Amino acid sequence: MSRTALVFGGSRGIGAAIARRLARDGCNVALTYVSRPVSAETVAVDIRSMGRKALPLRADSADPKAITAAVEEAACQMGLLDMAVINAGLLRQGSVENVPLEDLDRMLAVNVRGVFLAIQASVARMRDGGRVVTIGSNTAIRTGSRGSSVYAMTKAAVAAMVKGAALDLAPRGITVNNIQPGPTETDMTASMVNRRKEVIPLQRMGQPDEIAGLVSYLAREEAGYMTGASLTIDGGYVL
Numbered sequence: 046m047s048r049t050a051l052v053f054g055g056s057r058g059i060g061a062a063i064a065r066r067l068a069r070d071g072c073n074v075a076l077t078y079v080s081r082p083v084s085a086e087t088v089a090v091d092i093r094s095m096g097r098k099a100l101p102l103r104a105d106s107a108d109p110k111a112i113t114a115a116v117e118e119a120a121c122q123m124g125l126l127d128m129a130v131i132n133a134g135l136l137r138q139g140s141v142e143n144v145p146l147e148d149l150d151r152m153l154a155v156n157v158r159g160v161f162l163a164i165q166a167s168v169a170r171m172r173d174g175g176r177v178v179t180i181g182s183n184t185a186i187r188t189g190s191r192g193s194s195v196y197a198m199t200k201a202a203v204a205a206m207v208k209g210a211a212l213d214l215a216p217r218g219i220t221v222n223n224i225q226p227g228p229t230e231t232d233m234t235a236s237m238v239n240r241r242k243e244v245i246p247l248q249r250m251g252q253p254d255e256i257a258g259l260v261s262y263l264a265r266e267e268a269g270y271m272t273g274a275s276l277t278i279d280g281g282y283v284l
C-alpha cells in the first residue's frame with residue numbers, strides 16, 4: 046500500500062524537492078501553496094509521471110482554517126497521512142529597532158502558529174507510527190547576519206516546539222523531528238550565492254535535494270528511534 050505524505054509549502058525550492066523525493070520513495074503526495082498555482086501544478090505533474098498521486102492545495106499557513114481544510118482534503122482524497130512535512134515559512138528582514146508590527150505578526154503567524162497548527166491538524170488525520178518533520182533553520186543556533194532577529198526567534202521556537210510535540214505523540218509511535226538547513230541554493234537565494242558561500246566551511250551552499258534526502262531518511266523505518274531532534278545541515282556554518 047502506498048504511503049501518503051502532505052508537504053506544507055511544496056510548490057518551490059526545498060519544499061518542491063521534498064515533494065518529489067517522497068514521491069520517488071513511493072508516497073502519494075499532497076502539497077500546499079499560497080500564490081504559485083502553476084509551480085504547484087508543475088510539481089504535481091512530475092509526481093504523477095512517477096506513477097504516484099499528487100494533490101496541490103491552496104492554503105495560507107497564516108490561516109488556521111486553511112490549514113485544517115488542506116489536511117482534511119488530503120486525507121479525504123488520499124487516505125490517512127503517514128507523514129507531514131511543515132516547510133511553509135516566511136522571512137522578512139529588519140533591524141529590531143524598526144521591524145514593523147505587521148512583519149512581526151505575519152512571521153509569528155506563519156513560522157510559529159502555522160507550524161503548531163499544521164502539526165495539530167496533521168496528527169489528527171495520521172496513522173499511528175507516522176512521521177512529522179518541520180523545516181526550521183540554522184539561524185535557531187546562529188543568526189550570523191543583522192536584520193534576522195524575528196526570523197531566528199521563530200525558528201528557535203520551532204526547535205523547542207518539536208521537543209514537546211515529540212513527547213506528546215510518542216505514545217502513538219509518531220516521531221517529530223526538525224531539520225535546520227543553512228544557506229540553500231534556490232530561486233529565492235540566487236542573488237546571495239557568492240556572498241554566502243564564502244562564510245561556509247564547505248565553501249558552497251546546500252542543494253534542495255540534500256535537504257530532501259534528510260527528510261527521506263526520517264521517513265524510513267530505521268529512523269523510528271529518533272524523535273524530538275533538530276538536525277542541522279549547513280556545510281559547517283554553525284560550527
